[in-house]
Amino acid sequence: MTDDQLYKQRDGSEPFRFDASVASVFPDMLKRSIPGYSASIEAIGSLAARFVEAGTHCYDLGCSLGAASIAMRQGAADKRANIIAVDNSKAMIERCEAIIADETARDPESQSVIEVVLGDALQTEIRNASMVVLNYTLQFLSEDQRDSLIRRIYEGLNPNGLLLLSEKVVDENPAMETLLIDLHHEHKRRNHYSEMEISRKRSALENVLVPEKVSAHRARLEAAGFVDIAVWLRYFNFVSIIAIKR
Numbered sequence: 001m002t003d004d005q006l007y008k009q010r011d012g013s014e015p016f017r018f019d020a021s022v023a024s025v026f027p028d029m030l031k032r033s034i035p036g037y038s039a040s041i042e043a044i045g046s047l048a049a050r051f052v053e054a055g056t057h058c059y060d061l062g063c064s065l066g067a068a069s070i071a072m073r074q075g076a077a078d079k080r081a082n083i084i085a086v087d088n089s090k091a092m093i094e095r096c097e098a099i100i101a102d103e104t105a106r107d108p109e110s111q112s113v114i115e116v117v118l119g120d121a122l123q124t125e126i127r128n129a130s131m132v133v134l135n136y137t138l139q140f141l142s143e144d145q146r147d148s149l150i151r152r153i154y155e156g157l158n159p160n161g162l163l164l165l166s167e168k169v170v171d172e173n174p175a176m177e178t179l180l181i182d183l184h185h186e187h188k189r190r191n192h193y194s195e196m197e198i199s200r201k202r203s204a205l206e207n208v209l210v211p212e213k214v215s216a217h218r219a220r221l222e223a224a225g226f227v228d229i230a231v232w233l234r235y236f237n238f239v240s241i242i243a244i245k246r
């Protein structure tokens with residue numbers, strides 16, 4: 001795994017983009033930056049084993065290098081599911097295709113297949129779905145786009161289908177928000193990011209990654225039609241929510 005040293009060189013004045021340099025260090029970046037990331041990937045496998053139905057579609061929207069798709073396929077290996085991994089970054093998708101090809105060669109018995117697509121999640125047709133994953137993707141869309149994507153996911157899910165939504169959030173209480181951000185930065189320092197790298201990355205993500213409150217996510221999911229909604233993971237200001245269509 002290549003170490004993420006991007007903000008040792010970049011000064012953070014350019015908005016963050018999912019380009020070739022980011023794609024080349026991405027596994028290390030996520031592991032060191034998102035508390036709970038590996039727990040979310042593990043749970044995606046367990047949830048796939050429970051919720052993916054034979055002959056249905058699963059979607060991994062904003063798949064990056066395909067970690068969630070691989071976990072879904074492992075969980076749903078005997079379900080003959082069609083997993084559609086979508087990302088609009090060419091650099092991510094090129095690497096993702098190579099990673100998935102390697103994984104597929106290592107797991108020839110799996111009856112579920114992964115199709116890797118370079119495309120916009122907002123333009124992806126969602127149908128006959130038993131599971132949809134938005135693992136830290138919705139936060140990069142505008143508010144209107146978030147509303148319409150969640151509505152379309154609800155419509156494309158089959159009854160008892162599952163949406164897993166992981167996001168960086170803002171706490172309802174400003175004092176707690178300050179503390180949680182501080183704890184997150186401490187976590188990054190423990191993972192060997194310097195104060196300068198943390199602050200540069202923060203500037204680059206301003207207006208690119210726009211976090212919302214958990215209550216806003218719940219309200220959007222409810223407005224789309226979801227009734228059964230739960231936060232199953234929270235680690236500082238990173239949460240993962242599951243919602244089931246009835």
Ligand code: GEK
Pocket residue numbers: 018030061062063064065066067068086087088089092119120121122134135136137140141
């Ligand atoms: C994981 N889910 O490892 N359409 C498609 N992809 C998009 C769009 C869009 N409109 N906007 C952003 N992306 C992954 C991690 S990373 C999270 C997801 C992060 C893509 C973008 O190119 C990037 O690959 C991904 O969403 C977000 O489980 O970097 O914090």
